[in-house]
Amino acid sequence: MSTSLIVLAAGQGTRMNSDRPKVLHELGGVPLFAHALGAGRALEPERVVLVTGHGSAAVAxxxxxxxxxxxVVVQEEQLGTAHAVAQARDALDGADGDAVVLYGDTPFISGETLGAMQAARATGADIVVLGFEAADPGRYGRLVVEGGQLHRIVEFKDASATERAIALCNSGVVAADSALLFDLIDAVGNDNAAGEYYLTDIVEVARGRGLSAVVVTCDEAETLGINTRAELAAAEAQFQAMKRAEAVANGVTLVAPETVFFAFDTWIGRDALIEPNVVFGPGVTVESGARIRAFSHLEGAHGSRDAVVGPYARLRPGAELAEGAKVGNFVEIKNAEIAPGAKVNHLTYIGDAFVGAE
Known part of the structure; x- marks a missing residue:
């Protein structure tokens, strides 16, 4: 069964207090929405549609x-999540299979979780909703489940006292047959406290037609949404903790893990050693046995096996260190290749160049 992704990224994010669209604020060195796209790639999507709104040209x-x-499609008026998803209809015209709705400001949904949703669809559920047990349900929408079936999703503003006592909450992520999804959206109205077209209402519409809806759950940490700069800072801390743990589990030595900062796509080989106060920007690969010494900054660079960088070195985009190459303190390399065993020991700038082998 083929799959398409619909990633909602239209919100202004007024609580960020920023002229920049919320989804362009960076987490792990890349825009927020890139994390949703990365998770969605686990489903090997046939098509990917990004629904933009505020700052659409910059987001596109x-x-x-x-x-x-x-x-990339544009939601000219922000009339609710169902209305946002509806903007993807033309872009998915003729697409077979499922559509999965993700959110550009929710960066931690994992590929494994999306795989579990895909598996639930394969077992026959017409609609699959991602939920989580909230420690403090607060203002989340509640999932009303009876006999293993999801009957409806109630937004907090519209929930009764009994429904607000439910701890099973809605993440917003939905999977359904693409044609069915848009058909259900057509039946959604805006008779609610906010006067918006809620994507959540498709569940009640589907149940009224005798269709099935189920809930797949994930850890609450995966559902963290970003609405303020404080939440963005907390998300960055969570992201860095995850990347550090992943690196150590993969055989990388971090001398002082809490001082090393990774990007979304950083790749480091086994038995590499990273000293304190190292920052990896996007596009960095470091092979096995390499050593990145303290206070170095790397971006768009590659360090081969047994290469040594730093301390106090900067590798800029296009820097390529061959096996055993060494770059010392206060050296900056940009768009240059350092051949096997070559040494650039200190106080040097090398750009658009080739330095031959030792």
Missing amino acids: KAARALDPEIE
């Missing part, structure tokens, strides 16, 4: 830099 530019094949 950033999206196409990440994925030239992405389809």
Whole structure:
């Protein structure tokens, strides 16, 4: 069964207190929405549609830099999540299979979780909703489940006291047959406290037609949404903790893990050693046995096996260190290749160049 992704990225994010669209604020060195796209790639989607709104031109530019094949559509008026998803209809015209709705400001949904939703669809559920047990349900929408079936999703503003006592909450992520999804959206109204067209209402519409809906759950941490700069800072801390733990589990030595900062796509080989106060920007690969010494900054660079960088070195985009190459303190390399065993020991700038082998 083929799958398409619909990523909602239209919100202004007024609580960010920023002129920049919320989804362009960075987490792990890339725009927030890139994390949703990355998780969605686990489903090997046939088509990917990004629904933009506020700052649509800037968001579209950033999206196409990440994925030239992405389809970008605009939600001119923000009339609710169902209305936002409906903007993807033309872009998915003729698409077979499922559509999965993700959110550009919810960066931690994992590929494994999306795989579990896909598996639930394969067992025959017409609609699959991602839920989580909230420690403090607060203002989340509640999932009303009876006999293993999801009967409806109630937004907090519209929930009764009994419904507000439910701890099973809605993440917003939904999977359904693409044609069915848009058909259900057509039946959604806006008779609610906010006067919006809620995507959540498709569950009640589907149940009224005798269709099935089920809930797949994930850890609450996966559902963290970003609405303020404080939440963005907390998300960055969570992201860095995850990346550090992943690196150590993969055989990388971090001398002082809490001082090393990773990007979304950082890749480090086993038995590499990273000293304190190292920052990896996007596009860095470090092979096995390499050593990145203290207070170094790398971006768009590659360090081969047994290469040594730093301390106090900067590798800029296009820097390529061959096996055993060494870059010392206060050295900056940009768009240059350092051949096997070559040494650039200190106080040097090398750009657009080739340094031969030892």
